[in-house]
Structure formats: structure tokens, C-alpha cells
Amino acid sequence: xxxxxxxxxxxxxxxxxxxxxxxxxxxxxxxxxxxxxxxxxxxxxxxxxxxxxxxxxxxxxxxxxxxxxxxxxxxxxxxxxxxxxxxxxxxxx
Numbered sequence: 001x002x003x004x005x006x007x008x009x010x011x012x013x014x015x016x017x018x019x020x021x022x023x024x025x026x027x028x029x030x031x032x033x034x035x036x037x038x039x040x041x042x043x044x045x046x047x048x049x050x051x052x053x054x055x056x057x058x059x060x061x062x063x064x065x066x067x068x069x070x071x072x073x074x075x076x077x078x079x080x081x082x083x084x085x086x087x088x089x090x091x092x093x
Contacts, residue, residue: 007036015061019046022093023066026078027059034059055079 018025038050053075
């Protein structure tokens with residue numbers, strides 16, 4: 001199975017769902033998978049950009065009409081939650 005198939009199978013549906021409901025999707029896989037996910041999302045007609053934000057440098061796909069200030073605030077809150085031991089699945093989205 002190649003990278004495209006792995007990302008389609010394991011990550012794409014969650015990303016599309018989050019983009020639809022939240023306008024963003026946090027992604028903790030390796031860089032090649034993050035870029036592939038961005039490609040797949042764009043191929044499906046979404047205007048999204050891939051960012052890697054401090055302080056933890058997590059990847060986040062963001063629809064271009066979303067507030068980057070809000071996403072940066074969430075990134076900081078997620079870092080605090082990570083330090084406190086909150087599982088990634090329970091962190092702010």
C-alpha cells in the first residue's frame with residue numbers, strides 16, 4: 001500500500017469531517033503524510049492550507065476562510081493540554 005492509499009484509508013474522512021464542521025483538522029503524522037493529506041483534501045475541492053504552528057509544531061489543515069489568529073490560540077491551548085497529559089483525541093480541535 002502506498003502513502004496515498006494509507007492516508008486515504010486512515011486520515012481523509014476525519015479530515016473532511018473536521019473541515020466541514022470546524023474549518024480545520026489537526027494532524028500529528030509525519031510530514032509526507034501531512035502533505036499528502038493536504039493534496040487529497042484539495043483534490044476534493046476544499047480551499048485549505050497546511051500549517052505547522054508553534055509551540056508544538058503540529059500540522060493543521062485550515063480552510064482559507066478561517067481566522068488564523070483563532071487557530072494559533074488553539075495551538076497554544078493544545079500545547080498546554082499536551083503538557084498536562086490530555087490525550088490528543090480529547091484536546092481542543
